[in-house]
Amino acid sequence: MCLQLRIVILLLIGNTLLAQNISVGSIDMIEQRSRNEQLLGNGNPFISYTLRPLTLVQLDSTQALDKNSTKIITKVLPITLTQQYNTYNPYGWNDGSMIPAKGYQTQLTAGLFAQYGILSIQLKPEYVYASNPEYDIFPTTEKSVVRNVNAYYLNYTDMPTLFGGKTYNKLFWGQSSISVAINKFSIGLSTENLWWGPGNRNSLLMSNNAPGFLHFTFNTRQPIETFVGSFEGQIISGKLEGSGLSSPKSQFMIDGIDTELPKSNDWRYINGISINYHPKWVPGLFVGMNRTIQVYRTDMGNSFSDYMPIFIPFQKKNALGEDAKMRDQLASLFFRWAMKESKFEFYGESGWNDYSSTIWDFFDSPEHSRSYLFGFNKIFMLNKEKNKYLKVNFESTHMEQSADRIVRPAGAWYLHGTILHGYTHEGQVLGSGIGPGSNLQTLDFSVWKQDQVWGLQIERFAHNMDFYYDAYTDYNHKWVDLALNTYAYRKFGNLGIQAKLNFAQLRNFQYQFEVNKYNMQFQLSLQYKL
Numbered sequence: 001m002c003l004q005l006r007i008v009i010l011l012l013i014g015n016t017l018l019a020q021n022i023s024v025g026s027i028d029m030i031e032q033r034s035r036n037e038q039l040l041g042n043g044n045p046f047i048s049y050t051l052r053p054l055t056l057v058q059l060d061s062t063q064a065l066d067k068n069s070t071k072i073i074t075k076v077l078p079i080t081l082t083q084q085y086n087t088y089n090p091y092g093w094n095d096g097s098m099i100p101a102k103g104y105q106t107q108l109t110a111g112l113f114a115q116y117g118i119l120s121i122q123l124k125p126e127y128v129y130a131s132n133p134e135y136d137i138f139p140t141t142e143k144s145v146v147r148n149v150n151a152y153y154l155n156y157t158d159m160p161t162l163f164g165g166k167t168y169n170k171l172f173w174g175q176s177s178i179s180v181a182i183n184k185f186s187i188g189l190s191t192e193n194l195w196w197g198p199g200n201r202n203s204l205l206m207s208n209n210a211p212g213f214l215h216f217t218f219n220t221r222q223p224i225e226t227f228v229g230s231f232e233g234q235i236i237s238g239k240l241e242g243s244g245l246s247s248p249k250s251q252f253m254i255d256g257i258d259t260e261l262p263k264s265n266d267w268r269y270i271n272g273i274s275i276n277y278h279p280k281w282v283p284g285l286f287v288g289m290n291r292t293i294q295v296y297r298t299d300m301g302n303s304f305s306d307y308m309p310i311f312i313p314f315q316k317k318n319a320l321g322e323d324a325k326m327r328d329q330l331a332s333l334f335f336r337w338a339m340k341e342s343k344f345e346f347y348g349e350s351g352w353n354d355y356s357s358t359i360w361d362f363f364d365s366p367e368h369s370r371s372y373l374f375g376f377n378k379i380f381m382l383n384k385e386k387n388k389y390l391k392v393n394f395e396s397t398h399m400e401q402s403a404d405r406i407v408r409p410a411g412a413w414y415l416h417g418t419i420l421h422g423y424t425h426e427g428q429v430l431g432s433g434i435g436p437g438s439n440l441q442t443l444d445f446s447v448w449k450q451d452q453v454w455g456l457q458i459e460r461f462a463h464n465m466d467f468y469y470d471a472y473t474d475y476n477h478k479w480v481d482l483a484l485n486t487y488a489y490r491k492f493g494n495l496g497i498q499a500k501l502n503f504a505q506l507r508n509f510q511y512q513f514e515v516n517k518y519n520m521q522f523q524l525s526l527q528y529k530l
């Protein structure tokens with residue numbers, strides 16, 4: 001690895017131990033900076049950036065864990081304080097344990113890291129406080145047929161509106177873990193956030209939109225190089241919890257009838273796999289697959305296939321009795337192609353929320369139950385010293401069902417007819433933060449220097465189009481937000497500061513024609529390294 005990148009890493013992380021993970025969404029933006037450096041030809045060319053959290057040893061592969069060390073090495077982790085204020089309604093995602101709330105909210109995290117030979121322990125809890133005042137939700141003045149569709153979407157996923165409707169306080173385990181390193185592999189327990197796939201703004205299956213969940217993990221610490229190329233991968237088995245909250249009863253009382261379905265108090269078992277491959281003969285290309293299956297604990301069997309259903313066939317024809325097992329599957333295929341010669345990369349992920357009956361069914365109707373995202377990054381150097389550059393990112397995420405729904409509805413992504421919590425943890429979606437049936441287009445311009453980043457982001461956010469087409473017959477009041485977001489990061493010695501200012505026009509708010517609202521989000525994050 002070149003000296004330039006090593007200097008950048010050391011400036012960003014100081015003397016942090018290389019066995020430590022970099023938290024997904026770290027405010028110092030080291031994940032994105034490292035990905036940029038790969039496009040500039042300075043980074044490790046075998047890292048896919050489709051499997052996070054990254055380890056520091058991945059960014060500097062010349063450093064090795066001292067397996068024979070007889071000393072216990074400890075380090076105080078940075079103290080991070082994030083404060084946020086939404087003026088009108090909840091806005092934003094990919095903020096981990098923070099909740100969708102109006103008004104003031106703060107998250108505080110700090111911790112310790114210890115390493116003894118191949119054993120590493122990280123304790124990094126997160127505390128969240130939110131004033132969580134009420135805000136305008138779906139109106140009860142709508143027609144009963146429309147309100148029934150709204151109640152359906154509330155019943156079949158755990159995404160409560162108002163998030164309890166009172167002051168919120170909670171302490172999470174946060175980015176904590178205990179792991180054992182075995183050569184280029186790691187095995188352990190963790191509550192860290194995961195990110196699977198190549199997306200910058202969204203991921204179809206795993207992101208840091210929800211709080212991290214307790215999971216067992218077996219994963220690569222560094223790419224595994226073979227005669228055909230290199231591989232990275234992770235297998236998890238985890239525990240998903242419900243929010244324990246419900247939307248206001250007024251959302252379910254329709255024509256005097258209570259339409260709310262009670263959700264189980266049981267936790268859900270989730271099993272997942274992410275694997276990617278870098279062909280030896282195609283520099284910069286990474287292709288891979290993600291798959292998760294969840295089930296209520298009381299509906300689980302005790303066989304190997306019940307604990308590791310990720311290894312059962314994808315086609316229902318070859319997975320006999322699968323419907324009776326009351327499980328929910330999501331899967332995706334993805335690619336990322338980084339070309340350092342042109343300082344350019346493009347990427348994509350296509351996912352499915354249902355099994356195909358046969359392989360021919362998949363080839364005949366690949367758009368059935370599909371969602372997808374695609375995007376690109378391009379870097380332009382801004383000076384001769386090559387230490388300042390402009391990065392342009394475009395990304396489009398499409399969660400809305402395809403036209404195949406006319407003959408064979410697949411249901412909205414992250415909803416499920418048997419698992420009434422849907423694909424959520426603690427009341428928030430595990431994958432794309434825009435949620436079921438929604439679409440997003442993002443255009444982002446950012447300027448990067450040593451210890452400095454500032455950027456401008458333009459977004460179009462179409463809320464739950466599946467709901468819209470289920471509930472309405474006209475075309476002129478889709479709920480679409482137009483947002484202008486600005487952000488900056490600057491480091492002053494041991495103190496890092498990240499600031500965001502987001503402005504959004506909420507057109508046809510809550511699908512009400514010409515009811516246009518405005519929201520501003522202010523966010524300030526401080527990180528101090530002791």
